[in-house]
Amino acid sequence: MSKMRIAVVAPSCPLKRDAAEAVEAIVAERGDCELIIHPQCFLSDGHFAGSDDARLAALREVMADPSVDAVWFARGGYGSNRIAEEALADLPDAARGKLYLGYSDEGFLLAGFHKAGLDVAWGPMPQDILRGDHGLSDGEAAVRRALDWLVDGDQSALEPELQPPAMAFNLTVLSNLLGTPLEPDFTGVDLLIEEVSEHLYRIDRTMFHLTASANVRRAARIRLGRVGDILKNDPDFGTDEVAIVEDWCARARIPFGGRADIGHDAGNRVVPFGVRAS
Amino acid sequence: MSKMRIAVVAPSCPLKRDAAEAVEAIVAERGDCELIIHPQCFLSDGHFAGSDDARLAALREVMADPSVDAVWFARGGYGSNRIAEEALADLPDAARGKLYLGYSDEGFLLAGFHKAGLDVAWGPMPQDILRGDHGLSDGEAAVRRALDWLVDGDQSALEPELQPPAMAFNLTVLSNLLGTPLEPDFTGVDLLIEEVSEHLYRIDRTMFHLTASANVRRAARIRLGRVGDILKNDPDFGTDEVAIVEDWCARARIPFGGRADIGHDAGNRVVPFGVRAS
Numbered sequence: 001m002s003k004m005r006i007a008v009v010a011p012s013c014p015l016k017r018d019a020a021e022a023v024e025a026i027v028a029e030r031g032d033c034e035l036i037i038h039p040q041c042f043l044s045d046g047h048f049a050g051s052d053d054a055r056l057a058a059l060r061e062v063m064a065d066p067s068v069d070a071v072w073f074a075r076g077g078y079g080s081n082r083i084a085e086e087a088l089a090d091l092p093d094a095a096r097g098k099l100y101l102g103y104s105d106e107g108f109l110l111a112g113f114h115k116a117g118l119d120v121a122w123g124p125m126p127q128d129i130l131r132g133d134h135g136l137s138d139g140e141a142a143v144r145r146a147l148d149w150l151v152d153g154d155q156s157a158l159e160p161e162l163q164p165p166a167m168a169f170n171l172t173v174l175s176n177l178l179g180t181p182l183e184p185d186f187t188g189v190d191l192l193i194e195e196v197s198e199h200l201y202r203i204d205r206t207m208f209h210l211t212a213s214a215n216v217r218r219a220a221r222i223r224l225g226r227v228g229d230i231l232k233n234d235p236d237f238g239t240d241e242v243a244i245v246e247d248w249c250a251r252a253r254i255p256f257g258g259r260a261d262i263g264h265d266a267g268n269r270v271v272p273f274g275v276r277a278s
Numbered sequence: 279m280s281k282m283r284i285a286v287v288a289p290s291c292p293l294k295r296d297a298a299e300a301v302e303a304i305v306a307e308r309g310d311c312e313l314i315i316h317p318q319c320f321l322s323d324g325h326f327a328g329s330d331d332a333r334l335a336a337l338r339e340v341m342a343d344p345s346v347d348a349v350w351f352a353r354g355g356y357g358s359n360r361i362a363e364e365a366l367a368d369l370p371d372a373a374r375g376k377l378y379l380g381y382s383d384e385g386f387l388l389a390g391f392h393k394a395g396l397d398v399a400w401g402p403m404p405q406d407i408l409r410g411d412h413g414l415s416d417g418e419a420a421v422r423r424a425l426d427w428l429v430d431g432d433q434s435a436l437e438p439e440l441q442p443p444a445m446a447f448n449l450t451v452l453s454n455l456l457g458t459p460l461e462p463d464f465t466g467v468d469l470l471i472e473e474v475s476e477h478l479y480r481i482d483r484t485m486f487h488l489t490a491s492a493n494v495r496r497a498a499r500i501r502l503g504r505v506g507d508i509l510k511n512d513p514d515f516g517t518d519e520v521a522i523v524e525d526w527c528a529r530a531r532i533p534f535g536g537r538a539d540i541g542h543d544a545g546n547r548v549v550p551f552g553v554r555a556s
Contacts, residue, residue, distance in 0.1 A: 046516015047479055078479040081486050176483050179457050180490035201325055201356040205454050208359050212458035238324015 004033040004151050006070045007062035008041060008126055010049035011087075012105045013077025015041040015127055020074075023126045023143055033151045037126075038062060041074045048079045056083040064092040069099070070150050075127030076104025076170075084112045084182055091116060099150060101125070104264065107173040112182035114167070114273040122168035122192075122262065123149060123157070123270035131266040138266030149270045159192065159261050159269040163220065168192035168262050168271035175206045178213050184273075187218040190257070192271055193245075194225030196264035200237035203227065204244050211252035221255040226263030282311040282429050284348045285340035286319060286404055288327035289365075290383045291355025293319040293405055298352075301404045301421055311429045315404075316340060319352045326357045334361040342370040347377070348428050353405030354382025354448075362390045362460055369394060377428060379403070382542065385451040390460035392445070392551040400446035400470075400540065401427060401435070401548035409544040416544030427548045437470065437539050437547040441498065446470035446540050446549035453484045456491050462551075465496040468535070470549055471523075472503030474542035478515035481505065482522050489530035499533040504541030 006027075008015070020037050027035040040058035043050030050058075062071050073080075087109065100113055100120040110120045124142035131139035148154035159168070167184070171193045177183055193210075195203055210216055227241040239247075242259075249256040261269045284305075286293070298315050305313040318336035321328030328336075340349050351358075365387065378391055378398040388398045402420035409417035426432035437446070445462065449471045455461055471488075473481055488494055505519040517525075520537075527534040539547045 044513070046514060047511060048516075078483060081483065175454070176487040178487075180487065205356060205359065209454040209456075209458065233325060235322070236324060238326075 004069045005067055006033055006035050006072050006150060007065065007068045008035060008037045008072050008074050009055075009058045009062055010038075010041040010074035011055050011059055011080040011083060011109060012049065012073075013047065013075060013079065014044050014049040015074035016130065017042065019127045019129050022129045022140070026140065026143060026147070030147065030151075033147065036068070047077070049074070052082050055079065056086055059083065059087050063087065063095040066094040071098060071100045072146070072150070073100070073102030073106040073109070073125055075125050076102070076106055078105050080105050081108040081176070081182070084108045088112055088116050101146060101150060101270075103168070103262075103268065104170050105173060107169045108177055108182055110273060111169070111177050111184050115182065115184040119272075121149070121270055121272040124266075124268050128266060128268070142266040142268060146270065157270045159271050161223075161260070162271060163190040164272075165274045166190040166192065166271050167273050168194070168225070168260070170264075171195045171203065171206050171210070172198065175209050178210070178216070183215065186215050189219045190221060190223065191216070191219040192223050192225055192260040192262055194227065194260070194263045195241070196228045197231060199231045200233045200239070200241065200244065203241055204237075204248075207244055207248035211248040211254060217252055217254055219254060221257035222249050223257040223260035225260040226265060226267075228264050282347045283345055284311055284313050284350050284428060285343065285346045286313060286315045286350050286352050287333075287336045287340055288316075288319040288352035289333050289337055289358040289361060289387060290327065290351075291325065291353060291357065292322050292327040293352035294408065295320065297405045297407050300407045300418070304418065304421060304425070308425065308429075311425065314346070325355070327352070330360050333357065334364055337361065337365050341365065341373040344372040349376060349378045350424070350428070351378070351380030351384040351387070351403055353403050354380070354384055356383050358383050359386040359454070359460070362386045366390055366394050379424060379428060379548075381446070381540075381546065382448050383451060385447045386455055386460055388445075388551060389447070389455050389462050393460065393462040397550075399427070399548055399550040402546050406544060406546070420544040420546060424548065435548045437549050439501075439538070440549060441468045442550075443552045444468040444470065444549050445551050446472070446503070446538075448542075449473045449481065449484050449488070450476065453487050456488070456494070461493065464493050467497045468499055468501065469494070469497040470501050470503055470538040470540055472505065472538070472541045473519070474506045475509060477509045478511045478517070478519065478522065481519055482515075482526075485522055485526035489526040489532060495530055495532055497532060499535035500527050501535040501538035503538040504543060504545075506542050
């Protein structure tokens with residue numbers, strides 16, 4: 001059996017060279033897959049990993065390449081929404097039958113790609129290898145978890161309480177894709193959300209926006225992943241992120257399913273979108 | 279002729295005592311209007327000027343009071359969205375035929391109230407008297423501008439290039455009310471937006487969300503007010519707020535009408551919603 005070929009592109013911000021080298025070393029040590037890091041990952045154009053045109057061209061190139069089995073988004077940041085619709089135009093056949101993996105800002109792509117019938121999953125990305133938030137080697141564990149799932153379909157990489165069909169999103173990204181052509185159908189979905197580096201008042205406001213959506217109200221349940229690096233609210237907000245999410249779910253009559261094992265951290269798990277269980 | 283009676287309530291965050299006293303002094307000096315500052319303005323409950331129930335009760339009380347000619351929102355912050363829908367339930371007759379004035383977070387109320395047929399306007403609020411951003415006495419000028427418009431319908435208080443019907447919103451507030459029951463009809467509207475204390479990448483992302491809306495695409499034009507206190511983008515975003523708004527307007531084929539004289543500052547002008555010119 002030939003080795004799985006995994007292409008890495010950066011639809012948002014540039015990949016760090018040392019992250020790329022560390023992930024390449026892990027892949028070489030495994031010996032069961034091949035990593036093709038697109039040179040676009042290292043471009044820089046203001047906030048982005050190259051211009052919209054450059055990021056779109058690299059993304060479309062790997063999507064259209066029949067020798068590529070999986071497309072692994074290098075990292076988040078911001079910018080994938082700027083090219084998501086065009087990435088889906090005149091979808092080549094080869095774009096189907098491969099896996100797409102990433103999270104955070106890549107949620108714009110996960111949403112639109114899933115809506116277009118592609119196989120997408122939320123999960124750790126190459127740049128995560130630099131994370132040391134749960135101990136020095138945790139970033140490496142996150143990357144190994146993603147590879148175990150991509151290459152072997154390792155079930156232990158999955159968020160442990162998924163009730164497919166499932167989806168996972170950063171809360172702010174999800175709020176910003178509502179009403180856009182990228183918005184998928186949430187009917188019956190186990191909808192996992194997480195957040196990072198926001199004030200509680202913003203989380204409250206975004207939950208107001210999210211739970212007003214008739215589409216989101218058709219979700220089977222909402223579960224809350226980790227909310228990291230909460231910015232100081234002045235004055236103290238008076239409640240916490242769990243109470244906020246529970247409150248808005250109750251107002252909108254969406255079942256609140258408790259916590260989820262995802263987040264902007266090295267412990268982040270894999271969530272395949274839709275009914276695909278592995 | 280009896281003096282105009284202006285009620286002040288705080289649907290979001292508490293009003294500062296020294297702001298209230300300074301505005302009362304101006305009103306006393308004018309002698310042509312009466313200010314009724316509701317005690318709810320000084321309540322404090324976590325982030326908010328009292329609980330949702332307390333803020334809602336005060337708002338509904340002044341809306342239903344036939345002796346009140348105008349409702350002036352004390353200040354922004356965050357929280358009016360949490361009570362906006364309930365404020366509009368079983369609307370009393372007395373809620374009509376009075377003016378509602380405010381901006382920033384009060385945009386949630388302006389949107390929903392305008393949609394319900396009430397007379398609303400964007401403009402300076404009592405707490406603005408503490409602003410010194412354009413010179414020490416500018417906060418006072420902002421409050422005098424608001425009162426000149428409320429009491430005398432002074433046309434010089436208006437944003438100078440309005441093409442009614444017009445509306446004005448903080449960009450983030452506007453984005454967060456899309457798809458909610460508060461969303462008004464933007465067809466043919468001169469739509470003014472402004473922003474404060476955001477990163478350029480967030481402004482770009484919010485413009486993506488805003489301009490994807492079919493309703494927003496029916497606006498006559500979008501104009502950009504001031505974008506204050508832009509937070510440092512790392513790396514440099516590579517473009518500026520005018521280019522960002524112009525770009526997304528072009529993508530969505532919404533005419534970009536240039537700059538507007540509104541903002542989170544003492545220079546902020548009045549924008550009556552709808553066809554009402556004064």
